[in-house]
Amino acid sequence: MIGTSLPKIDSYAKVTGAAKYADDLTLPRMAHGRILRSPHPHARILRLDIARARAHPGVLDVITAADLPRRYGIMPTTQDEYPFALDTVRYVGEPVAAVVAVDEETAEEALDLIEVVYAPLPTVSTIEEALAREDIRLHDTTKRGNIMKEVHLDFGDVDEGFAQADLVREDTFFFEGTTHAPMEEHSCVADCRPDGKITLWTSTQTPHYVHREVAKVLEIPRSRLRVIVPPVGGGFGGKCEPFAHDFAAALFALRHGRPVKFTLSREEVFYCHRGRHPVKMILKTGVKRDGAITAVHLQTFLDGGAYASYGLATVYYTGALLTVTYKIPRYKFDGMRLYTNKPACGPKRGHGSTQPRYAFECQLDKIAEQLGLDPAAYRKQLAIEPYSTTVNGLRVTSCGLVECVDKVVEASRWRERRGRMPAGTGLGIAISSYVTGAGKAIYWNDMPHSGVIVTIDRGGGVAVLCGSSDIGQGSDTMLAQIVAHELGIALLDIRVYTGDTDLTPVDLGSYSSRVTFMAGNAARAAATKLRALLFEAAAAHLGVPAERLTAADGRIHLADDPATGLAFAEAAQLAEAAHGTLSAVGSYTPPKLGGEFKGAGVGISPAYSYTACVAQVAVDPDTYDLRVEKLWVAHDCGRALNPTLVEGQIEGSAYMGFGEAVLEEQVFRKGLHKIPSLLEYKLPTIYDTPEIVALTVETHDHEGPYGAKEAGEGPLNPIIPAIANAVYDAIRARVDSTPITPDKIARALKERQRPLPAPARPHGAPTPIEVMPL
């Protein structure tokens, strides 16, 4: 069961269309809501008159900030949003009001009847503008200008490290913002029972956090709100917090005792965003002649958009995880997140670690070239030791980094082919690491991060209850597989109920690649407890010692004599007679990890996954079109509980990384998203996607369930720098920003014709860190 490639338990429902997503839900008397959004990137609301909209036939309610005046925000210390703009709008697409009507068309019509008088304000739209224009302030809560958060962390004396270096490189990189683009647009349905209890079905990755925030803003006890997650059509980080439609739907249901649905358009999803931060990075690294790193200094500037979202964590993440792949003796990190008049950025697959990983891997490639080292061998040489502690206090356990490099080197025939590729083609390598679950909840507490209840009925059916949210990655299947494995029964005998705050114990949600590790451990704990009760009852019945029993194939029997045993259902009945109603709980709490400094809570994780990627690219000599021909990706997932699902996550991550490296751009003109549609926001199609070779490395992490670590996010991170490094190998010119477009390649080739930059700085004379030009 464990380690077997079984189909997802919801695959038949999904491929036949039987799965009911939030937008498929229809309730009697259900009303429909639409949201009025700001057409201005920055403006004061002088007047908001909803009288005409309210009076419009078919309109049931109009909701504005006057109805929901409570501030919220996903991170407890940076709450800077209202469900609907209170008196100022800060990005195009910001919710201003919601109309609920008998149908969607009527609600849409009534939006036009809401009169809003705006007084436009000057805007800031880039990192540089946000820094330079302290006079244009988005929020009065900042200490200075538009700096939402500033982080300065020192681990060891980097000046000393740079002084000891034989080569010091400083490079500037820019990573463009991208969005998640899940197939399913955000959608929710809310209803309220006569006793005043609200149910909110919503497409979310984090039902527990939505539960907390919606109850808080509505000023109702959490016991009166139930959040249920229907099947979710993808999230990738974009559905990790409550949105205006969640609040509006719950409030409408509460007021009217009548169900309502909100489903966003694709364009609105682009405005909700919470996607990858554009990040400017200044990276300085010192190395000895043999390549050993003496010090690293990273400065990051994050373009956060108009609100905090997860940005507090993001800015820390841009610094925290740079240390978990290589031996870095001294490390300095300065990070800064800025407010700009654009949709808020937040977490996207690889949360905050993707951008600096891209920068670091590209810079290491440059260093390897300057030192005359093979980039693959160099990475192995630098690789961190398993079971070690990083300079910033992160505990590393299992680490298959070297094996991952070996696998992609071998599969791509790197040694034989690199340097011998035809003109215009190239190979590049990069590696990365990612957390297997954040070590802290977003609100700090000592409670478990995941809980699971397993119950057995008298017919031998087993129910698994967990607060997790399956967003397509297969976490429900993972839960079923673990319980089936422990109890020796088939997947079909198990029903999994997840993401229901009334019925399922808290799981923090599908983010930070935490579910398999944390909910998996909780499920295993619960199932093992139940199994002990079954074994005890079966042992008494069979007259054998419980230690000799095993559970397999729907039976409980002697491990060395399968004929002596009884059916699972019979054992369940005996156990229920002996112990009372059968149910067990399991939970998982991460160990106490990390240093004592401020910010030590970000980056800690019970385990880190490792990945290596080799990319093969070809650049068209006439058009400068970049074709990524093949990606070899080896991922240390600890142990593949379901190898097909792990490969699926590797392939999906590689696809997404490829899109970010080559095509995707969340870009704005005068504050307005340039291309908020799936026609013009260029997600790769199957025709564009390179051949992907997904390889797994199993390091059997001693704290992961059966040795498992994450696979959902980590494999994305090395893809982008591997492609960038392959482009360099192909054209001998560097493009130090994403996406790598034909125009940027053309420019890089043009610049290459100029004299090459000065050679490596000599020992003892590091260049002072330059302040970023504004």
Added chain:
Amino acid sequence: MMRLPKFEYRAARTVAEALEWMGEFSSAADKDPQAHAMLMAGGTDVLPNMKHRVFTPQVVVGLRGVAALRGIAYDPEHGLRLGAGVRLSELAASPIIRARYPALARAAEVISTPQLRQMGTLGGNLCLDTRCNYYNQSEFWRKARDYCLKRGSEICRVAPNGTGCYAVSSCDTAPVLIALGATARIASRAGDRILPIADLYHDDGIHPVRLHDGDVLTDLYVPSPPGDWRSTYEKYRVRGAFDFPIASVAAVARFDGAQCADVRLVLQGVATRPLPLPEVEALLRGQPWTPDLLDAAAELGYKAAHPMDNTAGTIALRRRIVRAYIRRALDALIAPSVIH
């Protein structure tokens, strides 16, 4: 979800019926622009534009049920007759078109996606509205930007100081049909008329297709190619599916030994209409097909293209593609696979 505005749908069974219904509204439209009717074949352009509220017809006259608009017929003497209602997927799969007019099959097969080719028609593709990043947006988006010259404003957002609309002609079949010397039959209440496909288009991004309200494009005629005619269509798009051309080249040529006896080149995706390149044709005609000549031709074509910053792809990229793809098309004309 983005919803359609309210409209009345009338399914025509004959061309005459379509003409009659269109006629009812063409006079009313003079008084009230919202009171107009629109023709719809596959709907793959009309319906998204309606969802964006750039088309808001009161009545949509559907042509899907008009049997006379179907059919592909070929004879060596008269050439090819195509019903305007032929689906793009049929066009791409037709053995006779693949054999005799490979550029046309190619153009049809690189349009959008299999699903849209299955719905979209040749006539619909030829009548495709011009496209622009300031125009093909939702009502909300366009309102936030105060609309554009093509719809709702006096100012073009691409070239605020310009005089016209620079929306881009993006239909893939038009440049090929122009290069092949095709003609179109247009039905109207006054009677039918036939005109060269090239004359269907003019330099007006707002009204790119020269049909009167109430005209119905019914048939396309493509002359029978002499035995040694060769044709190709080279399209550059960002992705391998969905996308409109960033720039493309239709090329048709006849060779007399090593010399080019005749050639026609038409660019698409870089102007408000398909852009013939007579200077480039003149340069090539009667000359031996040498690499230097083809380079010079590509350079000349490059100079003729002046795209704006209004579609996917930057101006620099689109111009670079023009040069590279003219060269590529000219090379392809003498490649063995193009010979038929």
